[in-house]
Amino acid sequence: MIKVFFENLFNRYLGKPYNYISFLVVVIDSTINNFPKGIKAVERVTLKQIYFTGIEAVKITLQIGFFMGIVVITQITSFIKGLGGINLVGKIITIAIVREIFPLLIAVIMIARSGTAITSELALMKINNEIKTLRILNIDPLYYLIFARILGFVISITVVTVIGTATAILSGSLTIYLIQKISVSDFFEYFFINLNIFDVTLFLLKCFFFGIVISTICSFYGLSVGKSPTEIPQVSTKAVMSSFFYVFLINVILDFMVLIWQ
Amino acid sequence: MAVIIELEDVKINYEGETLPSINLRVEEGEIVAIETERDLYDRALNDFFVCENLDFSGNANIFGINLSKTDNLSIQEIRKNLSLISLAYPLVSNLKLIENVYLTYLFHSDEPEKKIFEKAYRIIDSLGIANKFNLNPAFLTNFEKKLALLARTFMVNYKVLILSRFFSDLDDSKKQFLVDKILEQKKLNDKIAVIIIERNIKLLPMIDFDKIIKV
Numbered sequence: 001m002i003k004v005f006f007e008n009l010f011n012r013y014l015g016k017p018y019n020y021i022s023f024l025v026v027v028i029d030s031t032i033n034n035f036p037k038g039i040k041a042v043e044r045v046t047l048k049q050i051y052f053t054g055i056e057a058v059k060i061t062l063q064i065g066f067f068m069g070i071v072v073i074t075q076i077t078s079f080i081k082g083l084g085g086i087n088l089v090g091k092i093i094t095i096a097i098v099r100e101i102f103p104l105l106i107a108v109i110m111i112a113r114s115g116t117a118i119t120s121e122l123a124l125m126k127i128n129n130e131i132k133t134l135r136i137l138n139i140d141p142l143y144y145l146i147f148a149r150i151l152g153f154v155i156s157i158t159v160v161t162v163i164g165t166a167t168a169i170l171s172g173s174l175t176i177y178l179i180q181k182i183s184v185s186d187f188f189e190y191f192f193i194n195l196n197i198f199d200v201t202l203f204l205l206k207c208f209f210f211g212i213v214i215s216t217i218c219s220f221y222g223l224s225v226g227k228s229p230t231e232i233p234q235v236s237t238k239a240v241m242s243s244f245f246y247v248f249l250i251n252v253i254l255d256f257m258v259l260i261w262q
Numbered sequence: 263m264a265v266i267i268e269l270e271d272v273k274i275n276y277e278g279e280t281l282p283s284i285n286l287r288v289e290e291g292e293i294v295a296i297e298t299e300r301d302l303y304d305r306a307l308n309d310f311f312v313c314e315n316l317d318f319s320g321n322a323n324i325f326g327i328n329l330s331k332t333d334n335l336s337i338q339e340i341r342k343n344l345s346l347i348s349l350a351y352p353l354v355s356n357l358k359l360i361e362n363v364y365l366t367y368l369f370h371s372d373e374p375e376k377k378i379f380e381k382a383y384r385i386i387d388s389l390g391i392a393n394k395f396n397l398n399p400a401f402l403t404n405f406e407k408k409l410a411l412l413a414r415t416f417m418v419n420y421k422v423l424i425l426s427r428f429f430s431d432l433d434d435s436k437k438q439f440l441v442d443k444i445l446e447q448k449k450l451n452d453k454i455a456v457i458i459i460e461r462n463i464k465l466l467p468m469i470d471f472d473k474i475i476k477v
Binding site: 037038040041044121124125128129130132133134135136137138139144 | 312314338341342346350351352353354355356361365366368369370375
């Protein structure tokens with residue numbers, strides 16, 4: 001019964017992890033076989049992906065970072081101050097904001113905003129025979145379309161997460177200055193003293209893996225569409241569900257790995 | 263003149279059906295017509311010539327490559343020298359007209375991008391669609407899309423040009439315009455063979471075919 005439940009869950013909504021891994025391996029293999037041929041064309045697709053996923057997402061990231069920073073940092077600070085441990089503020093903010101909340105939050109925004117766009121765009125291209133067209137023009141779609149998207153996505157999610165995190169810390173520091181009268185320089189002192197190589201590594205690892213996972217899963221579902229446009233919303237839903245699941249799973253795995261490493 | 267396409271008793275299996283036997287021999291510089299009975303036959307022939315579907319029986323050679331013994335490299339070689347123009351292989355929807363035209367050349371050449379852009383612009387200018395260079399395919403008419411497909415082909419070197427259902431739904435003046443442009447291009451290299459796949463070849467009286475076969 002439980003086995004059937006999990007089989008259904010994976011088959012219908014989450015997909016099998018080895019499908020995504022073998023898809024990524026094929027994309028990497030195509031890239032190795034083609035590189036450096038067509039690098040200028042691939043560069044254009046990558047830059048477009050960075051524009052749509054990164055640059056266009058900066059505004060919403062700044063807004064969310066600003067408000068989340070106010071809420072999270074104010075709450076943490078007032079709680080810690082109540083316990084009389086203001087020197088712990090930096091440590092807890094580092095863990096909460098840098099390690100956990102922001103990489104996940106931005107990943108969720110990216111799945112909803114750009115992951116679905118990748119899936120539906122690729123699905124439409126496949127239904128319109130455009131993928132086939134690229135093949136007959138001797139342009140490997142896995143290299144030209146997918147590798148470029150994965151690369152652009154990883155770069156974008158990393159930069160956007162850095163921007164979101166920095167905004168949250170900045171807005172939080174200003175808010176606690178106004179409410180709790182903790183000076184901004186004290187706040188940053190606590191923060192930077194507690195920010196260590198593990199935090200930065202984990203932050204970057206999360207950005208990297210979340211980027212790879214989201215772009216790979218969304219591309220996989222985009223190319224898995226059949227012949228009918230009615231399949232596009234179906235594959236988009238599967239891509240979103242699956243991306244959420246694997247992003248949260250990787251988040252847990254990375255946290256445990258760093259815990260063991262530390 | 264050298265033989266570039268040779269099909270002997272070729273029966274293509276496509277979407278659960280088997281096409282009637284095809285015998286075809288195309289030499290360099292020839293203009294050949296293939297008159298088809300059904301849409302399925304057009305699609306089957308398109309996919310066969312560009313090696314998307316190689317499920318067939320009989321003997322088939324393109325550029326001396328036996329189609330029953332192909333690998334990735336030989337398929338790439340065939341696709342490099344054979345240019346297929348059909349609305350079934352459309353422009354890439356998220357690229358602008360000019361980007362569609364120079365994409366293949368940009369991908370396969372090391373020339374500076376500016377030079378490639380200029381070459382593409384000259385070609386679309388000669389076809390009368392330069393004013394639309396910045397538009398996505400969704401904003402082009404069917405005729406403009408056909409011109410853009412033609413421009414994409416003119417950007418690269420090829421030995422065989424296949425035009426599949428390319429002249430359908432066009433009035434005589436537009437057909438004449440396209441034929442003139444194709445023949446103009448052919449004059450630059452008289453070894454280029456042209457294969458035209460159409461439902462009714464009689465609707466193209468302006469072309470003097472070397473061979474006409476029916477499928």
